[in-house]
Amino acid sequence: MSDPVITPELIQKHGLTPEEFERIRGILGRDPGFTELGIFSVMWSEHCSYKNTRPLLKMFPTRSPRILVGAGEENAGILDIGDGLAVAFKIESHNHPSAVEPFQGAATGMGGIIRDIFTMGARPVCAMNSLRFGELDSREVRRLFSGVVAGIAHYGNCFGIPTLAGEVYFDKSYEGNPLVNAFCLGVLRHEQIARGAARGIGNPVFYVGPATGRDGLAGAAFASQDLTEESAGQQRGAVQVGDPFMEKLVLEACLELLATDCVAGIQDMGAAGLTCSTCETAARAGTGIEIELNKVPQRAPDMTPYEIMLSESQERMLIIVKKGREAEVQRVFDKWDLPWSEIGVVTDTGRMVVKHGGNVVADIPASQLANEAPVYQREAREPAYLAPIRNDRLDAFPSSTDLEGDLKKLLEWPTLASKNWVYRQYDHMVRAGSVVGPGSDAAVVRIKADSLPPLPAGQRAPDAPEKYVALTVDCNATYVYLDPYEGSKIAVAEAARNLACTGAIPLGTTDNLNFGNPHNPEIFWQLKESVRGLAEACRHFNAPVTGGNVSLYNQNPNGPIDPTPTVGMVGLIEKPEHVTRQWFQEEGDAILLLGTPVDTEDPWLGLGGSAWLKVIHGRKTGRPPRCDLEREKALHDALRGWIQSGVVRSAHDCSEGGLAAALAESCISHQIARGTPRLIGAKVDLSSVACPRTDALLFGETQSRVVISVSEPQTGRVLGQAKTLGIPAIRLGEVGGETLEIRTPDSGLRWELRELHELWWNAIARAMH
Amino acid sequence: MKFAVLQFPASNCDQDAVHVLKNVFGHDARLVWHKETSLGEPDAVIVPGGFSYGDYLRTGAIARFSPVMRALLTFAANGGPVLGICNGFQILCEAGLLPGALIRNRSLQFRCEPVHLKTLTTESPFTRRIEAGRILRLPVAHGEGCYYADPATLDRLRANHQILWQYADARGDVIESASPNGSLLNIAGICNEARNVAGLMPHPERACEAVLGSEDGRPIFESMIS
Numbered sequence: 004m005s006d007p008v009i010t011p012e013l014i015q016k017h018g019l020t021p022e023e024f025e026r027i028r029g030i031l032g033r034d035p036g037f038t039e040l041g042i043f044s045v046m047w048s049e050h051c052s053y054k055n056t057r058p059l060l061k062m063f064p065t066r067s068p069r070i071l072v073g074a075g076e077e078n079a080g081i082l083d084i085g086d087g088l089a090v091a092f093k094i095e096s097h098n099h100p101s102a103v104e105p106f107q108g109a110a111t112g113m114g115g116i117i118r119d120i121f122t123m124g125a126r127p128v129c130a131m132n133s134l135r136f137g138e139l140d141s142r143e144v145r146r147l148f149s150g151v152v153a154g155i156a157h158y159g160n161c162f163g164i165p166t167l168a169g170e171v172y173f174d175k176s177y178e179g180n181p182l183v184n185a186f187c188l189g190v191l192r193h194e195q196i197a198r199g200a201a202r203g204i205g206n207p208v209f210y211v212g213p214a215t216g217r218d219g220l221a222g223a224a225f226a227s228q229d230l231t232e233e234s235a236g237q238q239r240g241a242v243q244v245g246d247p248f249m250e251k252l253v254l255e256a257c258l259e260l261l262a263t264d265c266v267a268g269i270q271d272m273g274a275a276g277l278t279c280s281t282c283e284t285a286a287r288a289g290t291g292i293e294i295e296l297n298k299v300p301q302r303a304p305d306m307t308p309y310e311i312m313l314s315e316s317q318e319r320m321l322i323i324v325k326k327g328r329e330a331e332v333q334r335v336f337d338k339w340d341l342p343w344s345e346i347g348v349v350t351d352t353g354r355m356v357v358k359h360g361g362n363v364v365a366d367i368p369a370s371q372l373a374n375e376a377p378v379y380q381r382e383a384r385e386p387a388y389l390a391p392i393r394n395d396r397l398d399a400f401p402s403s404t405d406l407e408g409d410l411k412k413l414l415e416w417p418t419l420a421s422k423n424w425v426y427r428q429y430d431h432m433v434r435a436g437s438v439v440g441p442g443s444d445a446a447v448v449r450i451k452a453d454s455l456p457p458l459p460a461g462q463r464a465p466d467a468p469e470k471y472v473a474l475t476v477d478c479n480a481t482y483v484y485l486d487p488y489e490g491s492k493i494a495v496a497e498a499a500r501n502l503a504c505t506g507a508i509p510l511g512t513t514d515n516l517n518f519g520n521p522h523n524p525e526i527f528w529q530l531k532e533s534v535r536g537l538a539e540a541c542r543h544f545n546a547p548v549t550g551g552n553v554s555l556y557n558q559n560p561n562g563p564i565d566p567t568p569t570v571g572m573v574g575l576i577e578k579p580e581h582v583t584r585q586w587f588q589e590e591g592d593a594i595l596l597l598g599t600p601v602d603t604e605d606p607w608l609g610l611g612g613s614a615w616l617k618v619i620h621g622r623k624t625g626r627p628p629r630c631d632l633e634r635e636k637a638l639h640d641a642l643r644g645w646i647q648s649g650v651v652r653s654a655h656d657c658s659e660g661g662l663a664a665a666l667a668e669s670c671i672s673h674q675i676a677r678g679t680p681r682l683i684g685a686k687v688d689l690s691s692v693a694c695p696r697t698d699a700l701l702f703g704e705t706q707s708r709v710v711i712s713v714s715e716p717q718t719g720r721v722l723g724q725a726k727t728l729g730i731p732a733i734r735l736g737e738v739g740g741e742t743l744e745i746r747t748p749d750s751g752l753r754w755e756l757r758e759l760h761e762l763w764w765n766a767i768a769r770a771m772h
Numbered sequence: 773m774k775f776a777v778l779q780f781p782a783s784n785c786d787q788d789a790v791h792v793l794k795n796v797f798g799h800d801a802r803l804v805w806h807k808e809t810s811l812g813e814p815d816a817v818i819v820p821g822g823f824s825y826g827d828y829l830r831t832g833a834i835a836r837f838s839p840v841m842r843a844l845l846t847f848a849a850n851g852g853p854v855l856g857i858c859n860g861f862q863i864l865c866e867a868g869l870l871p872g873a874l875i876r877n878r879s880l881q882f883r884c885e886p887v888h889l890k891t892l893t894t895e896s897p898f899t900r901r902i903e904a905g906r907i908l909r910l911p912v913a914h915g916e917g918c919y920y921a922d923p924a925t926l927d928r929l930r931a932n933h934q935i936l937w938q939y940a941d942a943r944g945d946v947i948e949s950a951s952p953n954g955s956l957l958n959i960a961g962i963c964n965e966a967r968n969v970a971g972l973m974p975h976p977e978r979a980c981e982a983v984l985g986s987e988d989g990r991p992i993f994e995s996m997i998s
Contacts, residue, residue, distance in 0.1 A: 161823040249826075255781075677888070678942075
């Protein structure tokens with residue numbers, strides 16, 4: 004079969020502009036061949052090159068004394084957690100594949116992010132995810148939602164990684180374009196960091212893992228265009244099929260091999276498969292690489308060089324082995340019954356040379372291919388939709404006449420309701436490290452000796468203390484839609500607040516920028532404003548960005564998704580006794596609110612962009628609450644101080660649904676076992692809090708607030724210290740009873756906990772039937 | 773005491789079992805690779821949780837043919853104590869060391885959550901240190917944990933007191949809604965007639981340390997150790 008002729012149509016089909024094609028000709032000094040065209044098209048897709056976002060990403064803070072591997076250097080960033088130990092973590096999207104084939108799309112999203120972590124030499128120890136779907140009254144949305152959750156469960160459970168935390172939002176803007184962002188964290192010793200570099204001229208290049216097929220052809224390019232009915236149909240073949248069993252074998256074999264010190268470089272074949280892994284490893288090392296495609300294990304007959312190079316078959320790794328140590332690769336991979344093949348060699352030419360039966364089918368300068376994709380400064384313009392939103396006023400929404408009913412509606416709103424329907428499908432306890440699992444503000448995982456990758460045979464591990472790492476993933480995209488800058492700051496602030504509530508200090512951030520088509524100036528404005536907000540807030544909380552992912556073109560013919568810059572944040576807890584959960588613990592404890600009950604300078608009193616406005620009035624409008632980063636950080640520092648001094652019994656941040664939802668969750672969210680919630684009531688008095696509207700007092704989402712409980716005798720001390728520190732704090736009431744009671748300036752409200760729990764716990768299960 | 777913990781290619785609770793036996797109980801525990809033909813000379817064997825060979829076909833269907841299984845059959849036939857946890861339970865059923873089978877959860881979904889267990893008899897090497905009447909709270913994590921056997925087998929299990937644990941509510945009442953998978957008779961764990969081989973779907977190794985939220989798995993290992 005001969006290669007097609009390169010025509011303008013073919014170039015366009017590859018998502019390359021005429022200018023980009025000229026640039027390729029300039030680099031090569033000639034016309035590219037068909038295989039080369041394919042290689043450039045995937046490497047210069049947004050997914051691999053960040054060509055539309057690179058200038059923006061420079062805004063992110065990326066340094067701290069803890070950073071061992073920084074953003075953009077490798078497949079994932081690595082942070083020092085002390086005692087010679089480190090964590091590698093990253094979040095990555097698999098949105099388009101999940102829209103087309105939810106089960107495999109989500110499963111392979113898990114597979115991909117897990118490989119990014121063990122490529123760094125780390126043992127993956129836990130996962131999280133951030134999911135967005137349309138609303139559950141649509142049968143198609145239910146199909147996507149259940150498929151995605153089952154896909155994540157299938158892959159993670161079989162692989163043996165606990166999925167410890169996550170978030171799920173349901174909103175019309177994601178209908179037809181769900182978001183599936185998967186996060187993985189691994190641990191390793193400092194000296195175990197592996198590099199994705201093709202070092203050592205003359206070193207052999209090994210392919211390990213299952214054979215290459217036609218599945219997932221050019222998935223990276225697929226992810227870099229709008230999703231349409233037509234593209235979804237055509238691109239079903241671009242979705243890969245995941246095999247978690249294979250991934251488990253590849254993981255164990257790679258870690259075992261890395262312990263032998265015979266590996267010079269290692270990289271997974273993720274997006275853009277063999278293409279990306281070969282040119283990136285060569286580019287990082289400043290070397291060249293030459294491979295022979297006939298030596299690549301293939302599972303489909305008659306595959307062309309183009310297909311082999313662009314395939315995204317899963318669970319494959321590229322390993323550069325120190326010359327003379329080839330037999331060790333064979334020994335380890337045979338032990339795990341894994342295919343392997345020596346496919347090439349590291350050269351000093353700086354070129355990526357691909358041969359097929361001895362004939363050169365691609366010969367490209369590796370570093371220019373990997374690093375010199377065009378960079379675009381896109382036009383940005385404030386979206387037109389914001390003008391009418393600015394003219395909206397809170398007065399247009401009548402005060403609530405049924406505050407008790409409103410809380411119930413909020414708690415059974417799927418976005419706010421318990422996500423147990425989701426996380427009970429994930430094994431969240433495997434590896435005996437889950438100290439706090441799903442359903443509290445942030446998850447906490449224990450790192451112990453067996454969490455780490457193996458050491459060389461015969462070497463004894465130095466004693467290292469157990470570590471407690473907290474993690475959370477957050478983004479209220481409604482705020483971002485209404486005000487990308489402020490909303491993005493809030494996403495970071497909420498993540499940091501969730502960590503503080505568990506007793507953790509932030510270490511670093513990974514972000515997943517999910518946006519629409521960047522060629523639309525309004526979308527690009529969202530992106531720009533959002534990155535500005537994220538960058539400022541990450542800097543403020545000393546949580547530099549260590550890596551992440553950009554997913555653009557998240558739109559379908561009905562329009563773009565709400566801009567969704569998902570923030571994953573990782574923190575460290577000094578001692579296990581500091582680990583704090585969100586639910587009330589003891590009858591008779593005092594309930595305190597840290598932070599201002601209502602920001603009365605906010606014309607929307609915290610109801611702009613709120614869950615209350617969405618659920619009760621069906622509107623997504625208003626000015627989202629402001630987030631003062633100074634005050635926010637002071638609150639976190641004070642809260643951690645109290646947690647460390649042992650006075651805090653529970654801590655829960657106020658987010659969607661405001662103070663009332665936070666109080667209700669503190670009463671009903673402790674699940675002891677199947678069918679066995681621990682319900683513990685509260686009596687709260689807000690009658691002396693000045694607020695023009697009681698609905699805003701209960702459901703407003705003023706930022707920088709945390710509900711804590713402390714033993715009664717400690718109350719005075721905490722309130723006194725708060726005053727000294729300048730942290731607003733009031734005593735709200737006390738824990739106890741079988742109801743939640745709130746006295747407001749104009750009424751007494753009362754809810755039966757059994758009823759609230761039932762509404763909240765089973766809401767998603769009801770919607771799915 | 774010396775424990776052998778079998779390790780199939782996709783076992784994923786093997787390290788957790790070793791961690792608990794070594795670091796919590798201070799006993800010797802060794803991983804035995806599925807390609808080995810000898811167990812060494814252990815005092816007891818744990819068949820841990822996980823997905824053995826991916827289990828795309830039927831849980832444990834391939835694992836039963838592993839070289840190490842022959843050694844396990846001999847060990848069990850000689851009266852050695854064997855405990856199968858989750859996937860280990862499924863493998864023991866497939867290998868014929870325990871009666872019945874574990875089929876898909878009736879919800880058709882994977883379930884991971886703590887459950888309450890009632891212990892029916894202390895007459896076994898796996899339950900003898902469980903205080904009478906104590907309800908255990910242990911996590912489950914499985915997609916195929918619905919215990920199934922024909923009526924004659926169930927009758928035999930009952931008559932011989934081979935049912936060790938049933939899913940129950942917090943008070944110990946054996947009610948259908950307490951079961952995460954729809955098992956017949958709410959069965960969570962059983963032993964063989966000789967009482968030296970047992971299997972259970974819940975994970976006692978995930979509940980031996982206070983920091984993980986429950987220490988109710990301890991008496992099961994303490995029973996084996998004593």
